[in-house]
Amino acid sequence: MTRYIIRRLLYSILVLWGVTLIVFIALRLSGDPAQLLLAQGNPTKEDIAALRHSMHLDEPLYQQYISFVTHAVRGDFGTSLRLKTPAFREVMSRMGATLELAIAAYIFALLIAVPTGIISAARRGGIVDFFSRLISLLGVSIPNFWLGLMLILLFGVRLKWLPVSGRGEGLQQSLEALVMPAVTLGVVFAGTLTRLLRSSMIDVLQADYVRTARAKGLRESKILLRHAMRNALIPVVTLAGLQIGFLLGGAVIVEVVFSWPGVGRLVIDSINARDYPVVQASVTVLASILILANLAVDLLYGFLDPRIQYS
């Protein structure tokens, strides 16, 4: 077990290293930030050279990369070219908003998907099943940016129930501002989760131990929740881990639609401004979260299903 965790941890570090390499190369290929920064001021060659020197852009690429990585592990991604503040601090100050959005979306998805998935499987072919299948299929087919705009149109513009953008102040306003972005982000996840939980429950309900439980006269609710659900959750946990990536990616789009002040919007703004340090910091931080989450999911299997051997 310890060996497995160590191996898995080392492997995660390797993946993270790959991520920094991709981000570094991709951004260096996209143009000279020094030239862009000075573009308005009609700079001389000397100005550009001086700025390039101060930003260490005149050093060989591998040296730039080494210094990027050695600084990055200490949380130092340099200074934002646009905001003139430390890039890492900028990302972290936005992280709260993104995590709040992602967690709210996750909770929304679970609240919808777990009961519907179970009822759907238990009453297969029934009316609940029909509607839950239809709605979850719609959920995975709807473009999230459009769903967000439609919610804004209905609840923000027409009914004026909820704020259309930003992140309110105070508890009530914050919650009101959170509803639409969280639902928008959570719907796709809820759809995928319902579909998976339903099919996984159907498989489990045909297992021998469920028949045994029925034969000894247990209540159906106990069979569903104690015997079937725990086993049906295993593929769901895998999906939940994989979906963190989609959730963070989806957050980028939802944040743009709702002007939500999170990391996703920061990334888009920074890419448009070619603000390398901030892009590098945010992508690295987001990828780290994702990698840690996947690690946690892998380890969680052991608790859910003791049959899984770590080797």
Added chain:
Amino acid sequence: MTALPRDNALLKARGKARAWRYRWWGRFLTDPSALFGGIIILLMVISAIGAPVLAPDNPNKTSLRERNTPPAWESNGSTSHLLGTDPVGRDLLSRLIYGARISLFIGLSVTILASFFGILLGLLAGYFESWIEEIIMRIADLFLAFPFILLAITIIAVLGAGLLNLILVLVVTGWVQYARLVRGQALSVKQNQYVDAARVAGASSGRILLKHILPNVAASVIVLATLQVAFVLLTEAALSFLGLGVNPSIPTWGSMVNDGRLYIYNAWWVITFPGLAIMVAVLGINMVGDWLRDVLDPTLRTV
């Protein structure tokens, strides 16, 4: 050696056509959601091919006097623009019809290219099980660890927006699913005795891969590919919405939604119809994909 007496009953039974509803097209026609999905896909193909004939107007003709005209059934609407016009006065219906072209083109070309590379790498990884597998699968994991949209945005930010770059991004990020699926299946298929038999008979690795392993993973790949077309459409729309899609002169459903974003307060139709088109198209493809999965490979329910 005398000829065996012909078993007439058997021959007759074989000659008789199976009832139509047990044939694949019969199963398709009797499944309402598959049929619905099929009709949507057919409509999409028709409007993509026949766009110049079907579209009532030039999709790029602007007319500032007619900008933000509501759909025909609204009080200020006009019958010359059935679904209304966008903020620069272009006919929405015509743009929607032309938009099917780019969606279909990107959906198909990305799926073909990504599945080609994914199958190739997946077969190699599953069959050779050595350092080749390690390298391929570690790269695949790397792509999975990367928030997908972020990777796409990063690449497009570097290369610039455009049709080819969009396809490139979607292929670069899309092959992973195929590679993982094919590798897993190839690992189990090659355990079969007929693979050993082929090897003993002197078949080359290439022949075994193409003639014995590939046909056995084909069903799963077809299912995955169908569902991936839907995913590609959604991603293309999202990137176009962020302004990272194809050239603005080509109408796409995603960029049409973006065109109407600032006018959400006074022109609901501009953002509503293109988004609806994306949703219906994706829904149709998903329905056909689900049907194919149930028919070809029910074990794939988790993809």
